[in-house]
Amino acid sequence: MGKESVCFLTIWITLGKIFATFSSDAEPTNATLFVNTTATSAPLPTTTEWLTDFSDIVSKFSLRTAELPEDDICYLVPGRPETIKECEFNAETQTFIMIHGWTVQQTKHTLFDVWDMKLLNRFFVLGFQDELQLPWERIHLLGYSLGAHVAGIAGGLTDNKISRITGLDPAGPTFEHADEQSTLSRGDAQFVDVLHTNTRGSPDRSIGIQRPVGHIDIYPNGGTFQPGCDIQNTLLGIALEGIKGLQNMDQLVKCSHERSIHLFIDSLVNTQQKSMAYRCNSKDTFNKGMCLSCRKNRCNMLGYNINKVRTARSTKMFLKTRDMMPYKVFHYQVKAHFFSKDKMSFTEQPMKISLYGTHGEKENIAFVLPMLNDNSTLSFLITTDVDIGDLMIVKLQWEKDAILSWSDWWGSSQFHLRKLRIKCGETQSKVIFNAKDGEFAYLVRGGEQAVFVKSKEDNLSRKERRMHRLKMQGSLFEQNTA
Numbered sequence: 146m147g148k149e150s151v152c153f154l155t156i157w158i159t160l161g162k163i164f165a166t167f168s169s170d171a172e173p174t175n176a177t178l179f180v181n182t183t184a185t186s187a188p189l190p191t192t193t194e195w196l197t198d199f200s201d202i203v204s205k206f207s208l209r210t211a212e213l214p215e216d217d218i219c220y221l222v223p224g225r226p227e228t229i230k231e232c233e234f235n236a237e238t239q240t241f242i243m244i245h246g247w248t249v250q251q252t253k254h255t256l257f258d259v260w261d262m263k264l265l266n267r268f269f270v271l272g273f274q275d276e277l278q279l280p281w282e283r284i285h286l287l288g289y290s291l292g293a294h295v296a297g298i299a300g301g302l303t304d305n306k307i308s309r310i311t312g313l314d315p316a317g318p319t320f321e322h323a324d325e326q327s328t329l330s331r332g333d334a335q336f337v338d339v340l341h342t343n344t345r346g347s348p349d350r351s352i353g354i355q356r357p358v359g360h361i362d363i364y365p366n367g368g369t370f371q372p373g374c375d376i377q378n379t380l381l382g383i384a385l386e387g388i389k390g391l392q393n394m395d396q397l398v399k400c401s402h403e404r405s406i407h408l409f410i411d412s413l414v415n416t417q418q419k420s421m422a423y424r425c426n427s428k429d430t431f432n433k434g435m436c437l438s439c440r441k442n443r444c445n446m447l448g449y450n451i452n453k454v455r456t457a458r459s460t461k462m463f464l465k466t467r468d469m470m471p472y473k474v475f476h477y478q479v480k481a482h483f484f485s486k487d488k489m490s491f492t493e494q495p496m497k498i499s500l501y502g503t504h505g506e507k508e509n510i511a512f513v514l515p516m517l518n519d520n521s522t523l524s525f526l527i528t529t530d531v532d533i534g535d536l537m538i539v540k541l542q543w544e545k546d547a548i549l550s551w552s553d554w555w556g557s558s559q560f561h562l563r564k565l566r567i568k569c570g571e572t573q574s575k576v577i578f579n580a581k582d583g584e585f586a587y588l589v590r591g592g593e594q595a596v597f598v599k600s601k602e603d604n605l606s607r608k609e610r611r612m613h614r615l616k617m618q619g620s621l622f623e624q625n626t627a
Contacts, residue, residue, distance in 0.1 A: 208232050236279045246290025246316065282308045288329070289313040289406055290353075293339070294320055297329030297358075309453070312339040314353040314405035321349035321356065329358050336360055336453040340408055341368035343401035352402050357459035363447055364463050365408060365420075365472075367428035373468030374400035408472060412448020415471040420447040421571055422462035423476070431463040434478030434526035437570035444570065465528045474528040476570035481541075483560040483588070485519035491558075492516055495544040498527055499594070504534030519560070537599050539565055539578050545591035558590035565597050576600075 206221040219232035284307040288296030293312035300307050312329045320328050331337050337359035344355040344364070353368070366372060412419065424443040425436035438444070442454045445462060454460070466472040479498070494517045499508040507529040514523060543560075563585055565578040578597035580586035586595035 208234065236283075238283070240279065240284050242284065242286045242296075244286065244288040244292030244295050246288075246292045281305045282335075284308055286310045286334070287313065287409070288315070290402065291316045293329045294327070297333040297337075298327070300333035301326065301330070306335045308334065309336045309338070310334040310359075311409065312337065312359060313409060314340060314342045314402050315358060317344065317346075317351045317354040318349060320354055321351075328354075331358070331360050331459065336455060338451050338453075339363065340365065340405040340447070342366075342371055342405040342408070343369070345369040345401075352398070353405075357461055359459060360453075360455050361445060361451065361460045361462060363422045363445075364428065364461065365404070365422075365447070365466050367432075367463065369401075369428075371401040371404040371468075372466065374404065407470065408466070409448045411470050411472050412446070412450060415473070416450070418471040418473040419450060420464060420466060420473045421445070421476070422447050422464040423570060424460055425463050426461070428463055432526050433524045434476070434480075434568075435524055436463065437476055437478050437568055437573075439570075439573055465526075467530050474530050475532065477527050477529070478524060478568045478570070479527060480522065480524045480566040481562050481564075482522045483517065483519065483562060484585075485560050487559075488519055489558060489560075490516075490518045497542045497544060499540040499542075500529060500533050500536060501538040501540075502533030502536045505531045507531045507533060508540075517560075535574070536567060536569075536576050536578075538581075539567065539597045540594040541565070541586075541588060541597070542594045543588050543590050543592065559592075560588045561585040562588060562595060562597075564600070 207217040208219045208221060209215075209217065220228065221232055221234065222228045281303075286296040286300060286307065286309070288294070288310065290313070293310075293315035296310050296312070297315075300310050310329065310333055315329050325332065329337065329339070339357070339359035339362045341353055341355070341362060341364045343353040344351045346352075348355055355368075408420070421444055423431065423436045423438070424445075425431040430436060436443075442452070445452050445454065447464065465474050465476060467474055477500075492515065494514045496512055496514055497509045498512065499510065500506060510527050510529060512525060512527055514525060517523070541562075543558075563580060566575070567578065568575045577600040579600045581596040581598045586597060588595045
């Protein structure tokens with residue numbers, strides 16, 4: 146994506162004139178649209194023939210380019226087509242229309258914003274498109290929070306499908322159970338991708354919408370809460386800013402919500418460290434490491450470079466991230482069978498795993514096994530921000546938790562493991578690790594690390610492994626007739 150080929154349009158709206166027309170206790174469902182200063186309570190039209198005069202809308206479209214991304218170099222003004230020429234707008238470039246969401250101060254007038262911004266965006270997408278003959282395939286709407294629904298409604302009312310809409314944690318309150326005409330939905334563009342980063346809470350009360358609304362809906366870290374956004378970290382960041390930090394108290398609420406923006410930016414600036422998401426039915430299944438397949442479009446990139454896969458139903462995808470840019474991590478599924486001569490059962494057991502590879506290493510990755518029983522096969526997900534390369538050695542340790550069991554008083558809690566099976570989502574490699582010393586490695590609660598090394602058999606081809614088994618064990622026919 147060359148620097149010269151991108152321009153951004155950020156929408157700024159002055160609502161004083163419009164809000165003056167509404168009573169402060171007006172119901173959102175009776176919100177009114179304005180054309181030629183005439184108020185009407187009619188339902189939202191499904192055609193665009195009435196969009197002819199925008200002189201009464203106090204608004205402007207801020208034009209920015211890759212060369213001056215922080216400055217408003219010019220403004221496109223509704224009702225003044227001459228501003229298109231004055232701004233030297235290049236219709237041949239990729240055009241992004243960025244639509245903001247609500248802020249703490251705007252919450253009271255949220256739904257009024259929806260109606261007003263809906264009108265403005267239809268003006269740009271339709272009015273300016275007619276003026277410039279702007280190719281539909283070069284229009285990409287990006288909407289954050291409330292702005293995601295605005296983008297959807299604007300796109301849904303166009304006569305031709307725009308290329309793409311990206312929803313950045315679309316707003317949840319009042320939208321969770323709304324119909325498709327009132328929210329961002331799959332039919333609003335040729336391709337709709339959505340990031341969900343703050344869905345904690347009951348439906349319709351979470352800041353971000355919980356249900357999938359796009360062709361691809363990605364839920365980073367489960368979508369409910371983002372790393373680094375806990376109260377302790379947020380307050381620390383505010384404190385380090387001193388008095389200026391008091392202006393950022395709203396980060397206690399917005400941190401996870403705004404992470405959707407930072408994740409999309411990350412996909413633009415850290416192109417060599419692209420975050421990968423994986424199709425999965427639920428975050429619980431994903432957290433077991435059971436969804437790291439890339440077969441048949443089961444994995445995809447997060448953000449700008451996403452592969453535009455359209456399916457009959459919304460596709461839900463998950464991934465883990467770091468707490469800061471670059472957000473990319475590597476995902477590993479670890480499968481192990483735990484044996485024990487004694488009857489044992491544990492819950493919420495703290496573990497640590499260390500990975501050593503050809504490119505690097507990552508030690509003491511902490512995770513928790515929700516259930517640990519004798520003679521059980523478990524699958525769990527671990528992540529690392531280090532590119533380890535080809536895995537060679539794995540060390541597993543069982544830590545003591547705060548609560549002692551009867552086995553800690555009367556003897557040691559011990560499991561033995563024969564091998565580990567590890568799959569990397571990013572490389573799709575599958576590797577078998579055997580106990581380093583002997584047939585089994587022993588995992589003792591509060592004890593030493595159990596060490597596993599890459600199986601020599603794993604370096605063989607499938608045909609070579611089959612021939613090796615025949616040589617060592619004979620054929621099934623020979624075993625059955627012996």
